[in-house]
Structures are given as structure tokens and as C-alpha cells.
Amino acid sequence: MNKDIMICGVGGQGTVLASKIIASAAMAEGNPVHSAETIGMAQRGGSVTSHVRIGQDAFSPLIPYGHADLILSFEPAEAVRNLKYLHPEGMVIVNTTAMKPVNESLKPSGYEGETMTAYLKEKCCCLPVNAEEVSAPFGSTKFFNIIMLGIAAGSGRLGIGAETIAREMEKRIPERFLEANRKAFETGYRIGQESQSI
Numbered sequence: 001m002n003k004d005i006m007i008c009g010v011g012g013q014g015t016v017l018a019s020k021i022i023a024s025a026a027m028a029e030g031n032p033v034h035s036a037e038t039i040g041m042a043q044r045g046g047s048v049t050s051h052v053r054i055g056q057d058a059f060s061p062l063i064p065y066g067h068a069d070l071i072l073s074f075e076p077a078e079a080v081r082n083l084k085y086l087h088p089e090g091m092v093i094v095n096t097t098a099m100k101p102v103n104e105s106l107k108p109s110g111y112e113g114e115t116m117t118a119y120l121k122e123k124c125c126c127l128p129v130n131a132e133e134v135s136a137p138f139g140s141t142k143f144f145n146i147i148m149l150g151i152a153a154g155s156g157r158l159g160i161g162a163e164t165i166a167r168e169m170e171k172r173i174p175e176r177f178l179e180a181n182r183k184a185f186e187t188g189y190r191i192g193q194e195s196q197s198i
Contacts, residue, residue, distance in 0.1 A: 001031055001159050002055030004063045005152075008082045009074025010099050011039075011046055014145030017172065018072065019050035021149060025160045025168045026054045036061035047078060054159070070157045072148050074131070075099045076116035083123065091157050092124055093148065095131040097141075127155070127195045134187060143184040146173075150188020155195050162189060 005022060009015040016037060023035045034053040039046075051063045065084050073079030073094040086092060098113030120126040129151060131144040146169070152158040153165055166185065173181050 001026075001029075002057040003053075003070070003159050004058070004068045004087075005052040005054070005158070006063055006068045006071045006082060006085050007050040007052070007074075008071065008078040009048055009095075010078065011048055013048070013074040013099070014142065015048045015050060015072075015074055018145045018149055019052055021165060021168045021172060022152075022158070022160065023052050023054075024171070025164045026052070028164050028168060029160060031055055032058070034058050034061040047081070049078075049082060070152060072152055074144065074148065076113040076120070077111070079120055080116045083120070086124055090125070091127065091155070092120055093127045093129060093151055093155070093157075094120060095144065095148075096128045097131045127151070129191065134191065135184075137187070138180055138184055143181060146181045146184040147188035147191075150185040150190075151192040151195070152188075153185075154189035154192020156192075 007015045007019045023033045026033050031054045036051045038049040051061055053063060063085050067087055068085040069087055069090050071082060071086055071092045073092060076094055076096060076098055079092055079094045096113055096117045098111055117128050131141050134147050135141045135144050149165060153162050169181060
């Protein structure tokens with residue numbers, strides 16, 4: 001299997017954990033994996049981008065422009081910013097809920113995310129997901145990163161088995177949070193399966 005997967009968002013959304021689970025699950029299935037993270041002022045809500053390259057065709061950890069098979073974006077503006085990496089036949093799974101930067105509270109521009117989501121729908125194969133809505137049963141959007149993993153796996157675009165991902169989650173998520181995260185993954189997986197016709 002050869003896959004180039006980009007995970008992007010802002011600090012605190014769990015993008016790094018999601019990328020590590022994807023990478024370790026791909027390795028567990030016998031694939032060579034290269035990965036890299038670009039972390040700005042992540043703890044202060046800055047951009048976070050992870051590149052995960054799976055398969056024999058990857059000779060460096062960074063995805064070239066136009067090669068990403070899948071972009072998992074936890075923030076709509078980050079999806080637009082990284083759209084140059086997407087392959088023409090690739091897919092973007094994007095959170096429609098905007099994470100407003102700090103300067104938005106100082107000088108409001110009206111950024112809500114709808115414009116970015118509409119742009120993505122025009123430009124590429126795009127599955128929009130509202131993090132607040134799908135995370136509501138779990139009481140926190142902190143589970144959205146695992147929901148996104150489920151969506152990616154259920155869509156068939158990730159190319160990694162759900163059971164393998166579940167085993168890697170067990171290794172990386174504290175036991176007291178594991179059952180809720182399993183349910184979050186299952187919720188995402190169902191959404192992903194429903195999106196396969198996109």
C-alpha cells in the first residue's frame with residue numbers, strides 16, 4: 001500500500017496523537033512509514049501539520065505538493081492553507097467548526113469557517129463534519145481526533161484496518177479514557193462508511 005496522509009489543525013486538537021496512531025497502525029500492518037510534524041506555536045493555538053507517508057514509494061517524510069491522498073483537517077482555514085498538498089483525486093475530511101485565532105478576539109473579522117468550507121466543496125472531494133455536533137454525545141470535542149480517525153477508516157480512504165487502529169489506540173490512550181474513545185471511533189467509522197459514495 002502507498003498512501004500520503006496529511007493531518008492538520010491547531011494546537012490542542014489532538015492532531016499529533018491522530019498522526020501517531022495512523023503511523024503505528026500502518027507499521028503494524030507491515031508497511032514502511034515516514035512521518036514528520038511541523039509544529040508552530042502549537043500550545044497557543046498555532047498551526048500543527050503532520051505528514052504520514054506509507055509504503056515503498058515514499059523516500060522522504062514530507063509530502064510533495066499535489067500528492068496527498070487524504071487530508072484530515074481539524075480546522076477549516078488549515079484545510080484551505082494545506083490544500084496545495086492534495087492529489088487531484090484525493091479527499092479532504094474537514095471540521096467545519098472554526099478555531100478562532102487569538103487576534104480574532106482583539107479585532108473581529110467575522111471568521112466563522114463557512115466560507116472556507118464552501119471553498120473546499122468547490123475545489124475538491126470534501127467531507128465536512130461538525131466537531132461540536134458529532135462530539136456532543138461524549139461531552140467534549142476532545143474526542144474529535146478519534147472520531148476523525150474513525151471517519152477516515154470507515155471511508156476506505158485510510159487503507160488501514162479498524163481493528164489495527166483499535167489496537168494502537170489501546171497502546172496510546174490511558175485506560176480510563178479508552179472505552180469512551182472506542183465509542184468515539186465507532187461513531188466516526190459509521191460516518192465514514194456513510195460517506196463512501198462521495
